Amino acid sequence: MDEAARQAWIEAELDGYNLPPFIPLPTFDHHGPVEPPPFQRPLALLTFSYTPERKLIWNNSAMKFYKNPPLNAPLDRDYDKWIKRPEERGRLDGLLRALRRKAVRPEAARADVVTWRGVMTKIITAPYENREGWDLNAMFVNNCLYIEEHSTDARLQEKENMTPQHRLASYYGYAFESYCTTDRPLPPDIPPQGDGWGGPVDTNVQWCTVVKTKLGNLRIIMGAEVDCVRETFTGQPDTFVELKTSQVIRNQRDDQRFRSKMLKYWAQSYLLGIPEVVVGFRTQEGRIANVQSFPTLDFTKMARERGEWDGGVCLEFGFEFLTHILRYTRFAQKHTKDTIVWRISFKPGSGVTIKQVDFDTPAYDEVVNGEDREGFLPNSYYEHVRPQSESESETE
Numbered sequence: 335m336d337e338a339a340r341q342a343w344i345e346a347e348l349d350g351y352n353l354p355p356f357i358p359l360p361t362f363d364h365h366g367p368v369e370p371p372p373f374q375r376p377l378a379l380l381t382f383s384y385t386p387e388r389k390l391i392w393n394n395s396a397m398k399f400y401k402n403p404p405l406n407a408p409l410d411r412d413y414d415k416w417i418k419r420p421e422e423r424g425r426l427d428g429l430l431r432a433l434r435r436k437a438v439r440p441e442a443a444r445a446d447v448v449t450w451r452g453v454m455t456k457i458i459t460a461p462y463e464n465r466e467g468w469d470l471n472a473m474f475v476n477n478c479l480y481i482e483e484h485s486t487d488a489r490l491q492e493k494e495n496m497t498p499q500h501r502l503a504s505y506y507g508y509a510f511e512s513y514c515t516t517d518r519p520l521p522p523d524i525p526p527q528g529d530g531w532g533g534p535v536d537t538n539v540q541w542c543t544v545v546k547t548k549l550g551n552l553r554i555i556m557g558a559e560v561d562c563v564r565e566t567f568t569g570q571p572d573t574f575v576e577l578k579t580s581q582v583i584r585n586q587r588d589d590q591r592f593r594s595k596m597l598k599y600w601a602q603s604y605l606l607g608i609p610e611v612v613v614g615f616r617t618q619e620g621r622i623a624n625v626q627s628f629p630t631l632d633f634t635k636m637a638r639e640r641g642e643w644d645g646g647v648c649l650e651f652g653f654e655f656l657t658h659i660l661r662y663t664r665f666a667q668k669h670t671k672d673t674i675v676w677r678i679s680f681k682p683g684s685g686v687t688i689k690q691v692d693f694d695t696p697a698y699d700e701v702v703n704g705e706d707r708e709g710f711l712p713n714s715y716y717e718h719v720r721p722q723s724e725s726e727s728e729t730e
Contacts, residue, residue: 353662357655357686360461360647368646371550371653376607378570379438379555382428384540388419390428392435396541398515398562400575400612402625404526407513409506409579409620416505417536421493423703424450424483429557430715432544441546444553447656449481451558455601456483456680458652462597462643463682470678471691471701473709474663476721479656482710484677486700502620508535510579510614513622515562522565545571545606550653552660558606571607576630582615582623593636597643600633604645655686662688673720675701675709 383396429450433442442448456468469484496504512532540559547554561577578599580592599611611628634645663676675691675698691697701710708716 353658353665355662355688357658357688359683359685360651362461362647368644368650370646370649372548373604373649374548376545376547376556376571376605379441379544379546380432380435381541381543381560382432383542384428384538386417386536386538388538390431394541394567396539397560397567398511398517398541399519400514400562400564401516401520401530402524402526403510403513403614403622404530405622405624407530407622409509409513409616409622410502411509411531412534413502413505413509415534416508417534417538419537421485421490423485423490424452425710426450426480426482426557427712427715428542429544429555430712432557433555434715434718438544438555441553441555445478445546445555446552446660447479447481447554449554449556450483451556451602451605453481453483454554454556454605454652455598457655458605458648459597459601460655460680460686461647461651463680465682467682468680471710472659472663472676472678473673473711474660474667474676475673475711475716476719477664478719479660479663480711481659481678484701505535506616506620507577507579508537510616510622511535511561511577514577514612514614519563519565543571543574543606547605547607549649549656552653552656554656556605560606560608564610572609574606574608576603576608576611577614578611579614579616582617593640593642596633596637597648599628600630600637600645601648603630659688666690673708673716 380392381394381397382390382392383394384390385395426448429448432438433448453470456463456470470481471484472479472481474480512535513530515532542557542559544555544557547556560571560574562575563573564575566573576599578595580595581588583589583592599613602608603611609630611630611633612625613628614625615623617623637643637645659676659678663674666674672693677689677691677697679687679689681687691701701707706713708720
């Protein structure tokens with residue numbers, strides 16, 4: 335499909351026609367695997383790092399390389415030295431700064447959707463999510479849909495005040511990353527060296543990538559944190575590694591617990607083009623019992639064998655979701671000069687609702703949060719991308 339046909343497809347709403355503010359979930363009344371819309375292999379556009387001081391820098395100083403972790407290593411090591419980044423709103427700010435870089439600018443100008451990988455994971459796994467709902471904020475600006483996760487002050491405080499048990503379990507995952515990563519590449523056959531500990535955990539430090547991809551004919555730019563690379567960084571996701579922890583599988587209940595995680599393991603990695611997920615299986619006492627590498631695509635095969643979930647259904651729903659939101663918000667934006675903020679809410683087992691967040695209301699103020707923003711976009715970025723009026727164009 336050429337560019338003109340693609341734009342005509344997105345603009346296919348009839349004048350005066352409103353799509354419903356609701357997206358239903360799939361009914362699963364089909365037989366056999368779903369044929370999903372094509373998903374283009376993600377292509378990395380650039381990478382960047384966050385320092386311990388939480389400064390964004392345009393280099394790979396925070397990049398880590400994978401190494402084999404030692405078995406029986408304690409995952410509570412240096413727990414009292416954990417430097418935990420405070421819970422914060424899922425702003426797009428770092429990603430938006432990347433969009434203005436020379437390497438990304440041409441793709442940013444063509445993008446239909448800009449968001450974080452975590453948001454896309456929530457969207458495509460929604461058909462099988464039966465426990466937790468979520469809220470997103472969306473803005474349609476100059477032919478591009480921006481989506482962030484919506485978090486209230488109460489929700490952020492709830493996350494900050496997690497129970498000691500949940501906090502320790504969360505730390506186990508970061509400690510596993512410390513055992514599995516190093517600042518320099520190592521040959522794959524080298525056994526663990528010493529106690530393997532990579533140092534105290536500081537979650538301010540992150541290495542991130544920005545990728546472009548297509549779902550159907552929708553151009554998507556995503557940002558995401560990357561755990562590490564295996565042996566060599568090629569500049570692309572083909573050597574990225576996703577690190578996870580799970581309890582040792584001792585019985586059917588443990589097996590079910592692990593299999594319930596596979597959907598998000600697959601979605602997070604597949605969306606970014608990550609080829610493998612390394613899982614550290616831990617004991618109840620918090621020690622590494624064994625480590626296994628899973629090719630990302632194997633998760634879909636394992637799930638399909640038991641009829642648990644279908645990656646094709648996830649991609650199909652993701653495509654329908656984004657198409658619906660794009661058309662709905664585009665139509666509304668055509669009929670106003672004001673930039674609209676939309677609240678997209680998912681209820682497990684039901685579907686997705688879309689509603690406008692009215693200006694000058696507590697809900698809108700909560701989105702802005704007293705910051706220098708137009709909706710949830712930084713004013714500096716919004717002024718850069720907002721559509722210009724004819725009068726403004728003539729004065730330039």
